Amino acid sequence: MNLDLNLKCYIIAGEASGDLHASNLMYALRKQHAEIEFRVWGGDLMQAAGGELVKHYRDLAFMGFLEVAKNIRTILNNLKFCKEDITEYQPDVLILVDYPGFNLRIAEWAKQQGIRVFYYISPQIWAWKEGRVEKIRWDVERMFVILPFEKDFYKKHHVEVDFVGHPLLDVVSGTSSSDISKMSDDSTKFLPKSSDTLEVSDDMPVIALLPGSRQQEIKRMLSVMLEVVPEFEGYRFVIAGAPGVVREVYEPFLNKQVELLENQTYHLLEKAAAALVTSGTATLETALFGVPQVVCYRGNALSYQIAKRLVKVDYISLVNLICEKEVVKELIQHELTAENLVRELSAILTEKKQYEIQVDYDILREKLGGKGASERAARLMLKYLKT
Secondary structure, eight states: OOTTSOEEEEEEEOSHHHHHHHHHHHHHHHHHOSSEEEEEEEOHHHHHTTEEEEEEGGGTOOOSHHHHHHTHHHHHHHHHHHHHHHHHHOOSEEEEESOHHHHHHHHHHHHHTTOOEEEESOOOTTTSOTTHHHHHHHHOSEEEEOSHHHHHHHHHTTOOOEEOOOTHHHHHHTOSHHHHTTSOTTTTTTSOOOSOOOOOBTTBOEEEEEOOSSHHHHHHHHHHHGGGGGGOTTSEEEEEEOTTOOGGGTGGGOOSSEEEEETOHHHHHHHEEEEEEESSHHHHHHHHTTOOEEEEEOOOHHHHHHHHHHOOOSOSSHHHHHHTSOSSEEEEGGGOOHHHHHHHHHHHTSHHHHHHHHHHHHHHHHHTOOSOHHHHHHHHHHHHHTO
């Protein structure tokens, strides 16, 4: 391919974290190759990075076996529309970002159409559905992984991948108040904008609540997280409002001791003394800000029982998976009770436990590799596109 010409990229991300990392990849690609255009499925950040937004991820997010089954018609219609849109656009490369249930189906179809397929941020097939590695072997030209143990996992299955480091290291390192003024315009574009601010005083420390990014998940998790509030009268509880989720979703949970900070999760984590975090990427983000946390998860009962029989890992949080031990406490399903939450939250607010956690967080950062994941991924993608 002659990269002196305009390059057309079609990118699909189905969640808030994918929107964030894809947007930074887009900035890195354009920095290294000016003549490039993007048509995207994602969110506000990818649109702000110059992508022509086709579908927003808030219209794509269905979690759990039952939720997927209930929305199967919508999912199938989205797949059909996506294939038609890609066909009309005729991209030089299709870049898929996590979101495996949808993206692996698109990858298989795209390969059959002769479209080059790159995958950025591997699906968690090392946890369950390991058989998907065969689909990746046949349908994906190149995989770019962000977790250190993923390279060995793929090597075991005779699939060569590129470990580029975790993009959160760049995102988090660029969000402290003292550093923001030093950042270039491009590097600050991923920061969500809000008129809200969070003032913190020593006599009223903050407990951050990160209940997820999907409406059904948010309502379920906040209902149990907020049961601890009466036991912590000297603290302010601040909910991290997720991008793309309207304020009305959170309003039933707000009161004198419980506040909402919209679209400023990282600003909130800078100020927090501790956090209650729904499992997912947020556990890693919280750790990289050095905030002690309790990981929480409660799903649909049937979906959980099915997943329990399929999942092959010992932990659900990325922090514990990467460190290969329990760095942060995980309260899952029936263990997620008010009594257990109060006990574990009280523990991580002690000086001794906070010191232990910080030591492990330092090890975590070393394992994740250095900064520059987006730049490395972009450079490799452009290199492979030349061949």
